[in-house]
């Protein structure tokens with residue numbers, strides 16, 4: 028006991044604090060409890076449906092759960108990209124990201140089977156032009172994982188020169204396809220609202236991550252590892268690329284099909300995209316670490332015998 032008290036005293040003095048005042052303050056501290064620590068009451072006030080349809084609450088809560096899981100992925104990415112880490116720990120953290128994404132895949136049944144089709148197709152009418160497309164965390168994650176150039180569709184990459192400004196690159200990104208009409212040169216409201224709010228932050232993140240993103244980071248690590256270490260790192264990166272850029276998008280697309288297509292007519296999405304084409308991983312070809320996949324694997328990205336890409 029005396030030892031620990033002395034250690035605390037030394038620490039406080041080293042920080043320039045007065046140990047006696049600090050201890051007197053401690054005397055008045057309330058005991059910590061679960062509900063304040065986890066902020067349960069605040070958390071439970073954050074669900075505000077816009078209609079009286081009961082299932083809208085499921086929709087809001089599940090989106091919030093997803094945003095929290097994306098926050099966990101970003102939490103790992105911050106450490107992976109912005110600090111130096113021992114290779115085994117690096118791999119361990121990549122598998123955390125795989126597990127978080129796995130959680131999103133398996134829990135999506137809460138949406139796909141857990142909401143009334145009728146309720147969803149009523150309350151969603153009051154949500155337009157809002158869309159999950161406007162999830163900023165989803166975009167931050169891709170900017171931390173890979174190079175901006177790799178988020179530009181292959182058929183547009185020939186427009187890039189070493190002088191192309193980052194802002195111009197953003198106008199070519201794959202996700203412009205969801206809201207930008209290249210014939211009329213106009214963006215829809217979902218896309219323009221989103222960019223107005225977040226584009227400066229995205230550009231800033233892309234600039235910071237230029238040399239630090241995961242795709243660059245692993246390449247600087249590989250030559251320093253032995254064969255076993257290289258294999259472990261490559262396997263973990265491939266597992267995340269597949270889980271995040273094929274498996275999760277496919278579960279999401281299946282859910283969109285359930286609610287927007289299953290009863291005979293194809294409904295318009297709240298965000299206004301040609302959603303069935305846009306959401307398919309074989310169309311988007313969002314691949315964070317392309318050099319870790321063979322030519323055949325790249326050619327078959329997001330396709331399988333049962334799931335052919337739409338044309």
Ligand code: HEM
Nearest residue numbers: 090093138158159160162165283286296297298299300302
């Ligand atoms: C009934 C459930 C859902 C349906 C029908 C649905 C439908 C759609 C559609 C049609 C789009 C394309 C953009 C548009 O035109 O609106 C989209 C995009 C998106 N949605 Fe959902 N969604 C559902 C649930 C979710 C959930 C729970 C999340 C979690 C945050 C989410 C996140 C996203 C994201 C991140 C995008 C952009 C994907 C990309 O750009 O690759 N969605 N969704």
